[in-house]
Amino acid sequence: MSALHYKRFFSLLAMLIGFSIAVALILFALNQNINLFYAPDDVQQGLVPFEQKIRMGGMVEPDSVTRQQLSVKFTVTDYKSSTQILFNGILPDLFKEGQGIVALGSLKKDGIFYAEQVLAKHDENYMPPEISATLAKKQ
Amino acid sequence: MIWIPELGHLALIFSLYLSLFSCGLALAKNQLGLALAWKLVRSNIIGQAFFGILSFGVLLLAFAQDDFSVAYVAHNSTTELALIYKLCALWGGHEGSMLLWYLILCLWSLWFIVKAKASSVFNLNTAGVLALLGAGFSLFILKTSNPFTRLLPNIPINGADLNPLLQDPGFILHPPILYLGYVGFALPFAMALAYLLAPDNIQVLAQKMQSPVRWAWSFLTLGITLGSWWAYYELGWGGWWFWDPVENASLMPWLGGTALLHSVRAASKRAQFGNWLLFLALFCFSMSMLGTFLVRSGILTSVHAFAADPGRGRFILIFITLTVGAAFLLYGLRYQAMPWQLRLFSKEGLLVTLNTLLVVCVAIVLLGTLYPMFADAWFNQQLSVGPPYFNKVLIPIFLLLMMLMSFAPYIRWSQDSWQRFKRPLIYIGGSSVIFGGVSRWLLPWQLDALALFGLLVAAILILVTLYSLVKGLKKFFYGQRRFDTLAMHCGHLGISVLAVGIILTSALSVEKDVLLKPGEATVINGTTFKLEGLESTWGPNFEGVKANFSVQRANKAMIQLFPEKRFYMPREMPITETAIYANIFMDYYIALGEPVADNQWSVKICLKPFVRWLWLGGLMIALGGLIAALGTRWPTTQVIN
Numbered sequence: 187m188s189a190l191h192y193k194r195f196f197s198l199l200a201m202l203i204g205f206s207i208a209v210a211l212i213l214f215a216l217n218q219n220i221n222l223f224y225a226p227d228d229v230q231q232g233l234v235p236f237e238q239k240i241r242m243g244g245m246v247e248p249d250s251v252t253r254q255q256l257s258v259k260f261t262v263t264d265y266k267s268s269t270q271i272l273f274n275g276i277l278p279d280l281f282k283e284g285q286g287i288v289a290l291g292s293l294k295k296d297g298i299f300y301a302e303q304v305l306a307k308h309d310e311n312y313m314p315p316e317i318s319a320t321l322a323k324k325q
Numbered sequence: 326m327i328w329i330p331e332l333g334h335l336a337l338i339f340s341l342y343l344s345l346f347s348c349g350l351a352l353a354k355n356q357l358g359l360a361l362a363w364k365l366v367r368s369n370i371i372g373q374a375f376f377g378i379l380s381f382g383v384l385l386l387a388f389a390q391d392d393f394s395v396a397y398v399a400h401n402s403t404t405e406l407a408l409i410y411k412l413c414a415l416w417g418g419h420e421g422s423m424l425l426w427y428l429i430l431c432l433w434s435l436w437f438i439v440k441a442k443a444s445s446v447f448n449l450n451t452a453g454v455l456a457l458l459g460a461g462f463s464l465f466i467l468k469t470s471n472p473f474t475r476l477l478p479n480i481p482i483n484g485a486d487l488n489p490l491l492q493d494p495g496f497i498l499h500p501p502i503l504y505l506g507y508v509g510f511a512l513p514f515a516m517a518l519a520y521l522l523a524p525d526n527i528q529v530l531a532q533k534m535q536s537p538v539r540w541a542w543s544f545l546t547l548g549i550t551l552g553s554w555w556a557y558y559e560l561g562w563g564g565w566w567f568w569d570p571v572e573n574a575s576l577m578p579w580l581g582g583t584a585l586l587h588s589v590r591a592a593s594k595r596a597q598f599g600n601w602l603l604f605l606a607l608f609c610f611s612m613s614m615l616g617t618f619l620v621r622s623g624i625l626t627s628v629h630a631f632a633a634d635p636g637r638g639r640f641i642l643i644f645i646t647l648t649v650g651a652a653f654l655l656y657g658l659r660y661q662a663m664p665w666q667l668r669l670f671s672k673e674g675l676l677v678t679l680n681t682l683l684v685v686c687v688a689i690v691l692l693g694t695l696y697p698m699f700a701d702a703w704f705n706q707q708l709s710v711g712p713p714y715f716n717k718v719l720i721p722i723f724l725l726l727m728m729l730m731s732f733a734p735y736i737r738w739s740q741d742s743w744q745r746f747k748r749p750l751i752y753i754g755g756s757s758v759i760f761g762g763v764s765r766w767l768l769p770w771q772l773d774a775l776a777l778f779g780l781l782v783a784a785i786l787i788l789v790t791l792y793s794l795v796k797g798l799k800k801f802f803y804g805q806r807r808f809d810t811l812a813m814h815c816g817h818l819g820i821s822v823l824a825v826g827i828i829l830t831s832a833l834s835v836e837k838d839v840l841l842k843p844g845e846a847t848v849i850n851g852t853t854f855k856l857e858g859l860e861s862t863w864g865p866n867f868e869g870v871k872a873n874f875s876v877q878r879a880n881k882a883m884i885q886l887f888p889e890k891r892f893y894m895p896r897e898m899p900i901t902e903t904a905i906y907a908n909i910f911m912d913y914y915i916a917l918g919e920p921v922a923d924n925q926w927s928v929k930i931c932l933k934p935f936v937r938w939l940w941l942g943g944l945m946i947a948l949g950g951l952i953a954a955l956g957t958r959w960p961t962t963q964v965i966n
Contacts (some may be wrong), residue, residue: 199611208685211718212718214719215714215718216692216693216696216710216714218713218714219710219711219712219713219714219717220696220708220709220710220714221705221708221709221710221711222707222708222874223707223709224710235840239546239711241708241709251496253921255840255921256838256839256921258831264372275838276838276916276918276919276927276928276929277918279561279898279899279900279901280899296433306714313485
């Protein structure tokens with residue numbers, strides 16, 4: 187190999203290593219920050235890890251919403267099983283009994299899902315794709 | 326007249342045929358002769374735009390006249406709506422926004438035809454590609470999302486109302502301006518393809534692209550800024566960016582567009598940037614189309630998503646695959662490596678670094694946005710990517726870009742020496758270290774190391790840019806009219822103001838959910854928020870509750886704020902109307918939650934320092950783009966062949 191080839195080979199190698207490290211770091215960051223989606227029936231079957239940030243979604247069961255000061259308790263269902271969700275704060279405008287929601291939070295050992303954030307849809311014809319897929323699967 | 330909506334439908338069909346005809350003419354230029362083909366394509370595109378505008382106008386008329394026999398009008402409007410919202414309701418749903426998209430594509434095509442007067446292969450090919458895109462999108466509207474479909478014979482007496490979230494001044498401006506930007510990138514895309522079909526002088530191509538790229542990029546910047554501001558006060562969460570897939574869909578063309586904006590100027594001076602120019606021009610509009618696909622197909626969870634119809638997603642996906650695939654295939658086939666002695670420490674070197682970093686940013690956002698889709702398809706796993714991913718990965722790159730911005734504008738072409746920058750670098754570095762050390766006592770806030778570092782980087786950029794801006798302005802008024810320099814400084818200053826806003830508002834915002842009865846008060850950071858009383862309020866299509874808050878700040882005048890909770894009858898939808906007292910250093914933000922017990926309400930109260938700097942920065946960036954666009958003249962030289 188001539189000197190030029192040598193230089194080219196090593197600069198290429200350096201670029202490749204740098205690129206791989208960058209990609210590895212990005213994928214690591216991605217992996218650390220994904221939130222898996224579960225349905226109430228997954229809780230029933232024991233598929234849901236405890237104390238881990240996940241998303242939980244389903245339809246809010248009619249007459250299940252109770253309030254105490256700022257905390258709200260309600261039940262979501264996939265028409266097979268249901269899970270109790272506890273949320274501390276102000277619910278979005280479009281939170282309604284009988285409609286689909288997605289909550290971000292974690293499942294504790296007591297079987298209650300502690301939500302940090304509750305998302306409701308912004309358009310009455312719209313259903314978050316995860317929920318419609320779950321309902322289609324479970325029904 | 327009863328047949329008016331059919332006229333709109335028919336006009337859209339004519340528009341489609343004319344655009345198809347233009348494509349045919351562009352292909353048959355050798356048989357027809359260049360001059361004749363160009364003449365015909367010109368009149369064709371004028372016709373296409375005329376019928377596009379007519380079709381849009383007809384739908385607008387249907388909204389103005391409450392023609393509920395048209396299904397789309399019935400689903401998105403009511404008789405009670407104010408006229409301006411009736412008209413804007415046109416882009417309140419899927420079908421109408423696609424028609425708006427098509428209208429804007431027609432207008433940009435018309436603009437090109439007016440600007441490019443003489444016949445040339447390049448002009449003809451560009452017009453042909455624009456017409457092809459027009460044909461694709463009008464066919465999409467006619468095939469999957471026709472806004473002129475009728476509801477017969479059972480015509481509803483009243484419509485279902487525009488989504489109350491959209492009944493807001495932000496909705497009048499945000500979509501059209503955003504689309505002007507999004508769709509505007511079709512022009513550089515078409516020009517790049519036309520050039521690849523018949524390559525010639527790349528520097529002339531760059532000069533031609535300058536004007537449309539600058540306009541489109543400015544509109545996109547303005548559109549995103551408006552959208553962020555609107556979401557902040559309308560959604561009632563107090564956030565200004567959510568890393569929502571649809572927001573990402575607008576950020577990706579913006580990041581790519583920023584690289585394109587810089588490369589267009591670079592390529593007009595140095596032919597070696599030609600490959601970057603072509604790549605970015607194709608890339609940008611591909612991102613625009615991908616964004617359309619993400620929004621319209623509804624495959625990703627998003628606040629913007631509409632009720633989904635799989636047929637629509639499929640159509641756009643096939644259309645994107647064909648156009649983008651063909652474009653990049655051509656790029657690959659025609660790729661010509663150019664001899665280039667590239668040195669890192671030169672203007673060229675830093676511009677290449679900028680392009681690379683911005684493309685990497687797009688890739689990062691794209692990965693985070695599409696990953697849920699891939700995970701679902703391949704691993705059958707439903708998941709979402711949280712905002713921390715985007716923040717963690719992108720913030721270091723943005724900081725690096727800001728550091729580059731502080732000296733890249735002053736570096737020389739071809740080759741520069743570190744020696745020239747030694748002195749200022751020592752001064753800046755030294756004072757930064759000192760400032761960082763004493764900041765604990767200088768700044769009134771407690772900031773973590775990252776925020777402090779970001780603030781320093783932004784402060785350096787502000788100082789350096791202000792210095793050059795003042796110098797540039799002086800020259801400007803003494804007759805050296807260099808719009809580009811002025812525009813660049815304005816834009817870079819905007820970036821630094823935006824950065825200060827992001828850093829401080831993220832670090833210092835306070836949010837609190839409280840329960841209040843009339844007469845009760847809560848204290849946050851020395852500011853007392855007292856609920857004085859509640860009264861009922863109403864409008865043509867809503868009724869609600871209006872709260873009266875008095876906000877008492879330390880040693881300052883008292884503020885009255887009136888947040889509302891409205892209930893829109895036609896859609897049975899509750900909507901929070903936030904009340905905000907804004908000044909340049911602090912926002913006082915109140916959003917009503919819901920009545921919890923007798924006369925007791927849950928209330929979200931936020932203190933948001935420096936949040937206005939975000940949109941001020943965004944506006945300055947857009948202003949920079951507009952100055953550059955206004956200072957650009959359409960080159961008279963032709964791409965020769």
